Each structure stands twice: as structure tokens, then as C-alpha cells.
Amino acid sequence: MMKKLLSACLLSSALLVGCGEESNEVDVEGCEHLAEGPAVAVTASASTSGAPSVGNDHKRYDITLPAGTSGNAGSVSFAAAEATDYVFFLGADVSLKVTSSSGQAVEFEESAKSSEQCGEIKGRYVAPLQVGTYTLTFGPTSQSSVSLVIEESAHDHEH
Template sequence: MKKKLLAAFLLSTALVSAGCGDDHSDDDHGVDAEACEHLQNGPATSVIAALGAGEPPAIRADHRRYDITLADGPDGKQGAVSFAATEATDYVIYTNAAVALSVTTASGEPVEIEESASSSEGCTDIKGRHVVPLTVGTHILTFGPTSAATVSVLIEEAAHDHGHEH
């Protein structure tokens, strides 16, 4: 039993420290490994997305998976949440379903998604990986339309610091 615990500890340490090098691609894999762990194991918070008028519920980049329930829209399930970026940097928005994502500022200005992928090396639970440069302030993330009733979302800073506690 102790050998299994030690092996699990060493594997998790290797996964978490994988992104701490100077090479940008290593950073991506480290952030992906951490995102995969949070998508699989949580912690999780359930949120009901806004559709149409009303203030979208807030999600954060707090090492937490947000299980977002989407509403019935004219073309399928969809909905919006808000995200307050605390620093101007690239954020990676992960989803566990292949669902369309659009990002705007709180005033409705579109924000360009720099990079999108429908998978991640080494983590089959990541079905969406979107790198978005955000300024400080609130942004609206709109998911859908899709056939999925819920989508799990996790947000990480692209240049994530692995040196702090979760």
C-alpha cells in the first residue's frame, strides 16, 4: 500500500512540476496536466448559465471546476457566465465538451480567441482548450449552441505559477 501511495505521490508531483521549466511548451503541458486533474477530481461548483437578459453568474480562475447548466436557446443549449480577470494576461479556458465559445468584454466588445484546440496531449477529458488574452476587468463567456445540457469549465492563467497552494 505504501508503494502505491508513493508512486501516486511521485506521479502527481511530476505532473504538477512538469510546467515549471522555461520552455513555453512545457508550461502548456503543466497547465494542461493541472487542468485535467481539476476537471476529473474537482473541487466543483454548479452554476446555471444566463440566457438573454440578466447578470451572468461569475466563475473564477480558482483551481475549481465549474459545472455549468446551459439553457434552451433557439439553436440548442447555450448560456453565458462572467469572469473577472484580475491581471492582463493569457488565460486558458478548458471545457470537457466540444462546445462553441465566444468571449466579449462586459460592454460587448468581442475578444479574439488566440488559439483553440479540441483536445490536449495526455488528457482525454479536455475537449476544448482556448487561449484568450484578457485585460483586467469583467468578461462574458458564452457557450453554445450545443446539444450538451451541461459543460464543465476550468480557467487557468497560461503562465501559471505552480509554487502556491491549491
């Protein structure tokens, strides 16, 4: 019995050392907030100016997307308080573009349409952000809303 417990502990700690563990922990957190909230209703702005703000504050933002000529689309703003990787979890398959305050598009390190952790995740985007304010633009899409949860990845690039 003791050997099994020791093996389990060693296996657990080995998993914690690898890079894969962080995405699992982050995905578990993202799943929890997508499924359970707490929820904040936000209406995205049709333009990037005056976009309402969202945060990485353990909340699910239920974002209503305004109707546009080529589909529903809208923007919200996000202030990154720390220079790190952020994971953007979406509850609908809606395109996401992240733009810095200077207008530069941010390249995603990873993107996926799902997660092994739960079925609620329909979009998962990892972006390396510096301290500053970013615009998150959703759509155009046929969806009228999208749920968003933002988590810090806690990924350490010094491996």
C-alpha cells in the same frame, strides 16, 4: 548513473525554458480539476446580463445550459484580476465566445479540441485578457451542460 541524472536535469531545465512547457503545466492542472474538481454547479443565464460568475480558482464549474430556440446556450461572467493569458478548459465539445464588458469579442491565441495531457479536455481556448469582467458564452449546442476550468497561462510574451 550521475551522468544520466545530470542529463535528465539538463533536459528538464531546457524544457522549462521553452514555451511548450507552460501549456503542459497548465494542461496538467486543467486535467486535474476537470477530472477531480472540486466542482461548483452553476446555471448559465440565457442572456449576457445577470450572468453568474466563475473564477480561475482551481475549481471545476459544471455549467447547466438553458434551452434556446437554436440549441442550448448560456453565459457566465469571469473577472480577470490580472492582465495575462487565460486558458479555458471545457469538458465537452461546446463553442465558446469571450466578450469584454464593452461588447468586444476577444480573439483566441490558440484553440484546440483536445490535449495530450488527458482525455477530459474537449475544448482548450487561450485568450489574452486585460483586467476586467468578461462574458463567456457557450453554445448553441445539443449538450445540456459543460464543465469549465480556468487557469492563468503564465505565458511570458517577452521571449
